[in-house]
Amino acid sequence: MTKTLRHGDAASRQAKPMNFADELERIAKLTERKLDALIPVASTRLGEAMRYALLGPGKRLRPFLVVSSARVFGVPEAQGLETAAALECIHCYSLVHDDLPCMDDDDLRRGRPTTHIAFDEATAVLVGDGLLTLAFEIMSRPEVDPDPAIRVELVSLLAQAAGWHGMVLGQALDLEAEGRSLNMDETLRMQALKTGALFKFACEAGAVLGRAKPDARRALLDYATALGQAFQLADDLLDAQSTTAKLGKTAAKDAARGKATFIALLGIDGAKAKLAGLIRDAESALAPLGAEAEPLAEAARFVATRES
Amino acid sequence: MTKTLRHGDAASRQAKPMNFADELERIAKLTERKLDALIPVASTRLGEAMRYALLGPGKRLRPFLVVSSARVFGVPEAQGLETAAALECIHCYSLVHDDLPCMDDDDLRRGRPTTHIAFDEATAVLVGDGLLTLAFEIMSRPEVDPDPAIRVELVSLLAQAAGWHGMVLGQALDLEAEGRSLNMDETLRMQALKTGALFKFACEAGAVLGRAKPDARRALLDYATALGQAFQLADDLLDAQSTTAKLGKTAAKDAARGKATFIALLGIDGAKAKLAGLIRDAESALAPLGAEAEPLAEAARFVATRES
Numbered sequence: 001m002t003k004t005l006r007h008g009d010a011a012s013r014q015a016k017p018m019n020f021a022d023e024l025e026r027i028a029k030l031t032e033r034k035l036d037a038l039i040p041v042a043s044t045r046l047g048e049a050m051r052y053a054l055l056g057p058g059k060r061l062r063p064f065l066v067v068s069s070a071r072v073f074g075v076p077e078a079q080g081l082e083t084a085a086a087l088e089c090i091h092c093y094s095l096v097h098d099d100l101p102c103m104d105d106d107d108l109r110r111g112r113p114t115t116h117i118a119f120d121e122a123t124a125v126l127v128g129d130g131l132l133t134l135a136f137e138i139m140s141r142p143e144v145d146p147d148p149a150i151r152v153e154l155v156s157l158l159a160q161a162a163g164w165h166g167m168v169l170g171q172a173l174d175l176e177a178e179g180r181s182l183n184m185d186e187t188l189r190m191q192a193l194k195t196g197a198l199f200k201f202a203c204e205a206g207a208v209l210g211r212a213k214p215d216a217r218r219a220l221l222d223y224a225t226a227l228g229q230a231f232q233l234a235d236d237l238l239d240a241q242s243t244t245a246k247l248g249k250t251a252a253k254d255a256a257r258g259k260a261t262f263i264a265l266l267g268i269d270g271a272k273a274k275l276a277g278l279i280r281d282a283e284s285a286l287a288p289l290g291a292e293a294e295p296l297a298e299a300a301r302f303v304a305t306r307e308s
Numbered sequence: 309m310t311k312t313l314r315h316g317d318a319a320s321r322q323a324k325p326m327n328f329a330d331e332l333e334r335i336a337k338l339t340e341r342k343l344d345a346l347i348p349v350a351s352t353r354l355g356e357a358m359r360y361a362l363l364g365p366g367k368r369l370r371p372f373l374v375v376s377s378a379r380v381f382g383v384p385e386a387q388g389l390e391t392a393a394a395l396e397c398i399h400c401y402s403l404v405h406d407d408l409p410c411m412d413d414d415d416l417r418r419g420r421p422t423t424h425i426a427f428d429e430a431t432a433v434l435v436g437d438g439l440l441t442l443a444f445e446i447m448s449r450p451e452v453d454p455d456p457a458i459r460v461e462l463v464s465l466l467a468q469a470a471g472w473h474g475m476v477l478g479q480a481l482d483l484e485a486e487g488r489s490l491n492m493d494e495t496l497r498m499q500a501l502k503t504g505a506l507f508k509f510a511c512e513a514g515a516v517l518g519r520a521k522p523d524a525r526r527a528l529l530d531y532a533t534a535l536g537q538a539f540q541l542a543d544d545l546l547d548a549q550s551t552t553a554k555l556g557k558t559a560a561k562d563a564a565r566g567k568a569t570f571i572a573l574l575g576i577d578g579a580k581a582k583l584a585g586l587i588r589d590a591e592s593a594l595a596p597l598g599a600e601a602e603p604l605a606e607a608a609r610f611v612a613t614r615e616s
Contacts, residue, residue, distance in 0.1 A: 039472070046480040050472060097437060102429035121410035125433065126480050129405060130472030132437065136444045137467035140460050149456040152448050155463055159445035164347070164354060164438030172354040172434050
């Protein structure tokens with residue numbers, strides 16, 4: 001592929017064959033090193049609880065998406081990791097608040113007690129508030145990008161993706177939907193907000209950091225839309241088929257609560273076929289970006305086949 | 309006073325005799341008009357709950373401080389109101405989360421049912437998350453300041469003031485302190501974080517918007533520090549002396565819970581004397597800023613004498 005939408009050729013030197021799982025883990029480790037440095041050990045009890053919520057086991061898929069999207073346009077990995085860390089703060093805060101007794105009431109997350117179980121409920125509320133605010137503190141730092149106009153654009157995009165017309169609305173719609181069934185359009189909208197918005201931010205942030213042209217930015221957003229849907233569908237399939245031990249969180253919970261999922265609408269086989277179609281959509285969206293986008297295509301295939 | 313630290317003389321045309329209560333109410337109304345426009349009526353149930361939390365009765369003291377501090381340096385009122393609205397979102401989110409059953413467990417706020425009573429607990433958590441995020445969305449907009457470097461500086465200051473080493477830490481320390489007594493230094497630190505940090509942001513934001521020189525910025529920070537302490541002390545005195553009906557929230561709650569306050573440490577008369585000293589400190593800090601800072605001095609006197 002000789003004609004691509006990305007800028008420059010610096011990135012092409014970084015493109016090399018790799019094992020996807022190793023690459024995901026490598027970026028996860030780099031992200032965790034950055035998260036670890038955000039809050040000193042033994043600072044305050046609140047700080048300890050924030051570290052607990054941030055540094056538990058996790059795939060760090062959103063940081064991978066930021067770093068890999070940015071790398072398509074030649075953005076140095078170390079720079080992409082700053083925005084990646086901020087986004088992971090947002091993701092982790094949302095898990096802490098979603099797990100609260102008044103929300104999804106989950107005691108277990110990634111095989112560990114949830115934050116309100118390990119600490120207490122008030123601390124868990126404050127941990128979420130602290131992580132959410134920390135994300136914007138990180139985004140304001142020059143390390144994210146030397147140009148303040150780029151940083152402020154990322155602040156705007158992150159706030160929109162995470163806020164009351166993005167992820168927070170998705171969670172509100174999810175809660176409202178319990179005990180009644182949503183149709184496919186309603187389910188798609190809820191999931192696009194709850195899960196999709198941060199995936200889209202991750203990829204769009206890479207484009208913004210890389211000064212991508214509008215077509216390339218659009219391609220990444222299309223990819224992220226399909227990926228977000230695939231991720232949610234794979235999650236629903238895991239929830240329906242897995243055991244609690246394997247999943248590291250309470251399994252088959254959605255069905256037990258009558259939560260709207262594609263499984264309920266399409267059945268297991270229908271959902272698997274839809275998942276395969278979404279992965280193809282994600283791969284097609286990346287085609288104009290060339291070989292440097294291959295890690296993103298691998299991420300889509302990984303999302304469809306992961307077991308936890 | 310002919311020699312002042314402020315820039316230019318545009319502001320001096322705005323300085324005119326006024327009744328402080330009228331001026332506070334005028335800026336409150338302007339702030340509320342802006343808050344009202346942030347979230348459309350009947351958007352979503354979450355949006356309605358956010359409007360409930362934002363648009364209840366309130367003095368809007370922090371917006372007054374932003375607008376009045378900015379005006380010292382000739383910043384147009386309409387511009388200061390943007391940052392003021394963002395800060396009020398932060399303040400209102402903190403009230404919603406502080407009132408939650410797992411936190412201060414308050415059913416009444418400003419004479420109305422708290423958000424988790426008027427809606428439900430899960431919605432109240434999400435309202436807080438939504439308002440917190442909205443504050444940063446507002447701060448990213450060009451209306452705050454045309455220079456993105458200024459906006460990103462304000463994002464940084466706001467995140468630090470509101471976050472895990474600012475207001476959120478203050479609330480965590482306040483919760484930890486229940487049932488044991490803090491000494492004066494510990495109480496001061498907790499209150500400086502929980503209440504003082506946003507007052508300081510309000511005044512510093514005015515200086516940043518106004519491109520104030522370091523001395524003027526320092527003067528406003530000193531003023532805000534004294535004002536924040538005075539505000540908290542006046543609040544404690546009100547709590548100790550008022551009735552629930554007059555206060556619009558549950559009265560004498562601090563004493564009932566053994567919460568650390570200056571009243572417990574100094575007694576009512578000692579606390580009143582300390583309050584008078586803090587108001588003098590606030591006034592002295594403003595002296596180098598000249599006549600344009602008079603509304604801020606009036607705010608300090610108002611804080612000491614308010615009845616709710």
